[in-house]
Amino acid sequence: MNIEKLIKIAIENLKNSYSPYSKFKVSAVLETKEGELYTGVNIENASYPAGICAERVAIFKAISEGKKDFKRLVLIAEANNKLKIAYPCGICRQVLNEFKTNNFEIIVASSINNYKIYNIDELLPYSFGSKDMED
């Protein structure tokens, strides 16, 4: 699916963000290489650390259904009724790194026509991964 359509889906899904504490809504859409879509939103909790980011919800939904060949992840945020760019937090970068595939794109958007494309190695240089545990 083209990037603009994925951003549109991410924007529509912002309404499902459960973020009464930060009031910072985040929405992610993950596209697999076969074209399936997995959405995610941030889900907060009265016990703050129990909350989870949108990116990990999308990734974990896909992994839990046996899908791990990812093409791209689109991310968008909203605060004070304005759409905003949000970069994945450090924990999400580590999770994205675990499941990176060739040419996996991470797209941060603030509208259908304003977005930037990165790969995980740009967002998480000198990463720690399974290779580092081999001898």
Ligand SMILES: O=c1ccn([C@H]2C[C@H](O)[C@@H](CO)O2)c(=O)[nH]1
């Ligand atoms: O990339 C990000 C950054 C933050 N959040 C969430 C976590 C928390 O609910 C809120 C404020 O940090 O935004 C995400 O979902 N993804």
Ligand SMILES: [Zn+2]
């Ligand atoms: Zn995160």
